[in-house]
Amino acid sequence: DTAVSQTPKYLVTQMGNDKSIKCEQNLGHDTMYWYKQDSKKFLKIMFSYNNKELIINETVPNRFSPKSPDKAHLNLHINSLELGDSAVYFCASSPRDSGGYNEQFFGPGTRLTVL
Amino acid sequence: GIQVEQSPPDLILQEGANSTLRCNFSDSVNNLQWFHQNPWGQLINLFYIPSGTKQNGRLSATTVATERYSLLYISSSQTTDSGVYFCAVQYNFNKFYFGSGTKLNVKP
Numbered sequence: 001d002t003a004v005s006q007t008p009k010y011l012v013t014q015m016g017n018d019k020s021i022k023c024e025q026n027l028g029h030d031t032m033y034w035y036k037q038d039s040k041k042f043l044k045i046m047f048s049y050n051n052k053e054l055i056i057n058e059t060v061p062n063r064f065s066p067k068s069p070d071k072a073h074l075n076l077h078i079n080s081l082e083l084g085d086s087a088v089y090f091c092a093s094s095p096r097d098s099g100g101y102n103e104q105f106f107g108p109g110t111r112l113t114v115l
Numbered sequence: 116g117i118q119v120e121q122s123p124p125d126l127i128l129q130e131g132a133n134s135t136l137r138c139n140f141s142d143s144v145n146n147l148q149w150f151h152q153n154p155w156g157q158l159i160n161l162f163y164i165p166s167g168t169k170q171n172g173r174l175s176a177t178t179v180a181t182e183r184y185s186l187l188y189i190s191s192s193q194t195t196d197s198g199v200y201f202c203a204v205q206y207n208f209n210k211f212y213f214g215s216g217t218k219l220n221v222k223p
Binding site: 033040041042043044045048055056088090102103104105106108109111 | 148209210211216
């Protein structure tokens with residue numbers, strides 16, 4: 001009964017490759033997010049989708065492209081991977097109440113290592 | 116943007132001790148959450164607390180939104196409390212910012 005799941009858990013790849021990370025939530029939430037956690041543990045939001053519509057797109061290289069086929073899934077595709085992309089990527093989801101306040105729930109993370 | 120500052124950055128406790136972690140933010144926020152990132156990297160929700168006080172077992176949290184800070188209290192600490200504690204704020208409805216965290220090490 002995993003709430004927010006991500007695959008794969010670990011991803012090791014060469015520079016220049018293209019890779020995808022998948023995220024699924026079974027909480028019935030409308031909003032999903034991608035965060036990046038760097039080697040110093042700093043967490044920064046990358047994207048947010050609400051009902052398959054992009055609502056947040058922080059300053060992220062356009063090599064990163066999120067795709068939301070439905071409101072339960074938000075995938076992250078990364079083109080031309082670079083060494084600096086090595087990090088832990090977290091997916092999260094939240095309900096969206098009438099006040100716009102969102103309690104976020106996080107997936108287990110995907111550790112990406114670019115060699 | 117908004118600045119979110121956590122203190123202390125590092126904390127070492129003997130098992131059984133109490134502690135207070137602080138989160139200051141530089142502007143009004145819509146929402147605030149506390150998370151625990153355990154040594155396996157999992158982010159665990161502790162509190163969703165835009166204002167007021169909440170308690171959950173040995174943990175409690177207080178947010179004073181008008182003074183732009185939140186406190187997380189850990190009482191009778193256990194080794195399983197070790198990890199990094201983050202506060203995260205929702206700002207301007209669609210902006211989310213994390214603090215840099217407090218790394219807690221509870222020694223047996």
